[in-house]
Each structure stands twice: as structure tokens, then as C-alpha cells.
Amino acid sequence: MDTNLKLQQALTRLETGDISVSKLEGFLSEPSISNDIKWFLKHIDDETIPIEQIDKLRMILDVAMYIYDVSGADTGISDSDYDKLSEFYQRISKDYHFTPRNPSSSKVPHSYPVLRGTLQKIYSLGKQDISNKVNSHRATLEEWVKQKENYIFSNTGKHVNLFDEFVYVFPKWDGCSCIFEFDEHGNLLRALTRGDVSLNLAQDITHHFKGIRGHDYGVPYGEKTEIMVRDTDLDDYNAKYGKDYKQTRSIASAIINSKDSDERDNLLVRKMLREIRKGEGDIERLCPEVFDDPYIKCQLRDIDKIIDFSIDHQNGFRCDGSVIYFIDQKIQSLLGRHDDRNWFEVAYKFTEEYTYSHVVDMHFQMGPMGRLTPVVEVEPVKLKGNIISRISLGSMARFRALQLSKGDKVKILYDIVPYLDIDKKCNISHEDSFPEPRYCPECGSILHRDGDVVSCQSKDCPWVQKGQIVNYLMKRNVVGISFMTVGTLYDL
Ligand SMILES: [Zn+2]
Numbered sequence: 198m199d200t201n202l203k204l205q206q207a208l209t210r211l212e213t214g215d216i217s218v219s220k221l222e223g224f225l226s227e228p229s230i231s232n233d234i235k236w237f238l239k240h241i242d243d244e245t246i247p248i249e250q251i252d253k254l255r256m257i258l259d260v261a262m263y264i265y266d267v268s269g270a271d272t273g274i275s276d277s278d279y280d281k282l283s284e285f286y287q288r289i290s291k292d293y294h295f296t297p298r299n300p301s302s303s304k305v306p307h308s309y310p311v312l313r314g315t316l317q318k319i320y321s322l323g324k325q326d327i328s329n330k331v332n333s334h335r336a337t338l339e340e341w342v343k344q345k346e347n348y349i350f351s352n353t354g355k356h357v358n359l360f361d362e363f364v365y366v367f368p369k370w371d372g373c374s375c376i377f378e379f380d381e382h383g384n385l386l387r388a389l390t391r392g393d394v395s396l397n398l399a400q401d402i403t404h405h406f407k408g409i410r411g412h413d414y415g416v417p418y419g420e421k422t423e424i425m426v427r428d429t430d431l432d433d434y435n436a437k438y439g440k441d442y443k444q445t446r447s448i449a450s451a452i453i454n455s456k457d458s459d460e461r462d463n464l465l466v467r468k469m470l471r472e473i474r475k476g477e478g479d480i481e482r483l484c485p486e487v488f489d490d491p492y493i494k495c496q497l498r499d500i501d502k503i504i505d506f507s508i509d510h511q512n513g514f515r516c517d518g519s520v521i522y523f524i525d526q527k528i529q530s531l532l533g534r535h536d537d538r539n540w541f542e543v544a545y546k547f548t549e550e551y552t553y554s555h556v557v558d559m560h561f562q563m564g565p566m567g568r569l570t571p572v573v574e575v576e577p578v579k580l581k582g583n584i585i586s587r588i589s590l591g592s593m594a595r596f597r598a599l600q601l602s603k604g605d606k607v608k609i610l611y612d613i614v615p616y617l618d619i620d621k622k623c624n625i626s627h628e629d630s631f632p633e634p635r636y637c638p639e640c641g642s643i644l645h646r647d648g649d650v651v652s653c654q655s656k657d658c659p660w661v662q663k664g665q666i667v668n669y670l671m672k673r674n675v676v677g678i679s680f681m682t683v684g685t686l687y688d689l
Pocket residue numbers: 637638639640641642653654655658659660661
């Protein structure tokens with residue numbers, strides 16, 4: 198069956214309640230649909246894709262969001278891929294207010310609509326940031342700051358250097374976003390999911406939070422929280438309830454979306470973020486509890502501190518980055534709030550997934566230009582559904598700088614290609630580090646060294662000859678002939 202039709206039917210059946218969530222689980226990993234998802238991820242810079250493809254993307258996003266919201270099950274699309282696809286959809290459809298539809302029932306309006314707002318996002322903190330190497334084409338801190346400084350200048354004529362300003366950096370908790378409404382004595386009135394932003398509708402989940410207390414502020418207030426489950430509860434939960442959740446957020450989502458209150462509610466942890474008190478209009482304050490968890494205060498220019506904190510602050514709960522928050526209230530009011538977003542805070546979001554592994558071996562390959570390229574072999578790890586065991590170091594300069602040895606613990610990031618990095622949690626012995634090869638891995642001739650470039654210069658080397666053929670063809674403007682093709686023809 199045509200994929201568009203399949204998706205259309207699934208969505209119709211969702212809205213009429215005619216399909217069970219368990220049937221939907223795995224729907225997106227059917228080969229025809231998962232191939233489409235891969236196709237979209239590959240064409241993310243292509244602004245000219247046909248209209249029926251845009252519709253298909255929209256339906257995929259809708260189905261994924263439904264599964265995610267209602268069952269918390271694995272959608273088959275990683276969070277970062279989901280973000281990328283939904284940004285891509287907004288760009289090509291020009292629908293910048295796109296939120297995936299959520300057809301679940303029993304929707305109620307929020308009393309503090311401002312709290313639903315999401316954060317602006319950046320994906321790299323600058324040149325020191327590893328994310329910059331993995332994701333070169335996405336929003337960076339520098340661009341964000343420049344845009345905000347220009348905004349202040351065009352509004353007030355003032356030049357402000359935001360990099361001089363002091364900021365708090367908080368963990369960006371990756372759980373389920375919920376809003377709590379308390380009366381003036383801190384009694385809980387309602388707990389709501391963030392819900393459909395454009396319609397100001399949310400799902401009432403108060404029954405899971407009976408008996409919790411807020412602050413006795415003397416005025417009613419609303420509180421934005423992230424509902425989390427501890428990392429250490431993941432395995433126990435799966436064992437006890439016969440589930441196979443990959444992440445704690447899925448558990449949090451499954452619990453708060455269930456109709457009944459039961460012992461599982463005890464697993465829910467409330468990370469309190471922002472609050473609004475009745476009578477104060479749209480002014481969002483930091484909840485006092487944000488300072489109970491790790492945070493730092495520094496100047497925005499202290500990028501290294503911010504990166505270190507972002508790597509190291511997880512503290513037993515799932516994080517997908519950090520939140521950078523301007524402290525000075527003058528800056529806050531200069532930047533203000535637009536389209537449901539505070540412009541004086543920004544989320545720095547990891548788009549790559551990462552994990553740690555151990556070095557098994559080092560291989561050397563000849564690159565297309567006849568240059569030696571080091572490739573690290575590690576104990577296989579799974580990131581974004583891909584098994585990764587070989588990672589190119591890119592250049593001999595990096596090989597020499599890293600001085601890896603067998604057994605070293607290294608960090609592996611994966612977005613589109615795998616990348617090896619070293620951070621504080623790694624363990625590099627510097628003993629018995631892998632030596633540089635003296636001979637060409639293709640023909641056995643002695644390698645030629647010129648600074649960081651190590652190459653084979655033997656006229657008889659098959660690799661060098663293939664490279665010469667490619668050069669010859671390129672000079673004569675023969676298009677569509679790759680090094681691989683020449684290699685295949687050469688080896689015949
Ligand atoms: Zn050679």
C-alpha cells in the first residue's frame with residue numbers, strides 16, 4: 198500500500214479511537230516508512246521537495262508525536278531526528294507555528310497560558326564545542342547573540358555586549374513538560390500536560406499528584422515543571438512491568454498518560470522550573486527549587502565552563518543539554534517575550550547522541566588523495582539505532598595529538614557520522630600508544646612524511662594510480678565518476 202495512504206488511514210483511525218496504541222508501536226519502523234524517514238533526513242537541506250512529500254512528512258510527525266505523547270513507547274525516531282524533521286517541516290511548509298496534532302481526549306484550558314511556552318534553541322556554543330564539528334549547519338550561540346544584540350539596538354539604539362552579561366546555566370531536563378496550578382495556600386488545584394499550544398488545551402493529570410504541596414505565597418500561582426523518572430529506575434521498571442523502554446522519559450509519559458493512579462506514581466519526580474503568580478501578568482520567575490540542582494553562574498563568554506557543565510550535570514536524570522538564562526532584569530526586559538518564548542533564555546541542545554567505549558585497535562587506510570588516514574576500532578556501541586565500531590580520525594594531526602592506546606576509554610558522538618572525542622570521563626593511558634606505520638597499507642612502499650601529511654608516493658601503488666586517474670578525469674570535466682567507480686574499474 199502507498200505510504201501516504203497508510204499514514205492517512207492511521208491518523209483517521211487515531212482520531213476516531215479505532216486503533217490501539219500497541220498496534221501503532223513499531224508502525225514507524227515498518228520498512229517503507231522508515232525508508233521515507235531516512236530519505237527526509239538525507240534531504241534536510243533540500244528546499245525543493247515535492248508537495249506530496251511535505252504532506253507525508255507532516256503525517257509522520259503527527260503519528261510520532263501521538264505515540265510519544267500517549268504511550269511513551271519508542272517511536273523509532275530519535276528525539277534529535279524528530280527535532281530536525283520538525284524544523285525542516287516548518288521551513289519548507291512555512292508553517293512556523295506547527296505543532297503536531299494530539300487527538301487525545303479530555304482536554305482542558307490552562308489558567309497560566311504563558312507557562313506553556315517553549316525555549317529558543319541553539320545547537321553549538323562555538324569553535325570549542327564538539328557539536329560544531331558534528332553539526333555545522335545549525336543555529337549557534339554566536340548567531341543567536343548577534344540577533345538579540347541587533348534587536349536591542351534597533352529598539353533602543355543601545356549597543357549591548359551580551360557576552361559580557363552574567364548568566365545562570367541550568368540542566369535541560371528531558372522529561373514530560375507539565376504545569377501545576379496551586380491556590381494561595383499552596384494546595385494543588387490541577388496538574389496539566391503542556392498539551393496543544395495553539396488551542397491552549399491540555400490533559401488533566403491531577404490524579405497522579407494527589408497530596409503534593411506548593412508554596413504558601415498568599416496568591417494563587419502556576420508552576421512549569423518537568424516530570425522525570427530516575428535513571429536508576431529504568432531497569433527495575435522494565436523488569437517489574439515487562440516493558441522494554443529505552444529511556445526514562447517514556448516511563449514518565451506512560452505513567453502520567455494512564456487513567457488510573459497507582460503505585461507507579463511514586464516514581465515521578467517533579468523538577469520545578471518557572472512560576473507565574475496571579476496578578477503579576479506575564480512575568481515568569483525562576484522557581485526557588487532550580488537552585489537545589491546543580492547549576493553555574495558565569496559570564497556568557499565563559500564558553501568552556503558552559504560546555505563542561507553541560508557535559509557533566511546529569512545527576513541521575515536524563516538531560517538533553519542546558520538552559521542559559523540572563524540574570525540581569527534590565528537585559529530581561531530589553532529582550533522581552535515574543536511568540537510564547539522568553540528571549541532572555543535559550544536552550545543549548547545536544548543533537549548528537551553520545552556514549553563511551555574502549556579502543557580495540559588502530560587501522561590505517563589510504564584516502565582518495567593518497568594520504569594516510571587513521572581509523573580507530575572500538576568495542577561496538579549503538580547510537581541512533583546504528584552499530585558503530587570504526588571511527589575515522591580524519592587526519593594524522595589528530596592521530597598524533599590523541600596518542601591513543603588499546604583499552605583507552607573514549608567518547609563517541611553520532612549524528613550523521615561518528616566522531617571520537619575525549620572529555621573528563623575518558624581515560625587515556627598514554628602508555629603503549631599506537632605507533633605510526635612506516636609502510637603503505639596498499640603497496641608496502643615506505644611512506645613519505647611532510648608535516649602532518651603522510652602519503653604514498655610510489656608510482657606502482659594501486660592507490661596512487663587510482664588517484665591519478667580520478668585527477669585526469671576531473672581535469673577533463675568528466676562528471677559523475679567517483680573514486681569508488683574508478684577503484685572498481687581498476688580492480689577488474
Ligand atoms: Zn602505496
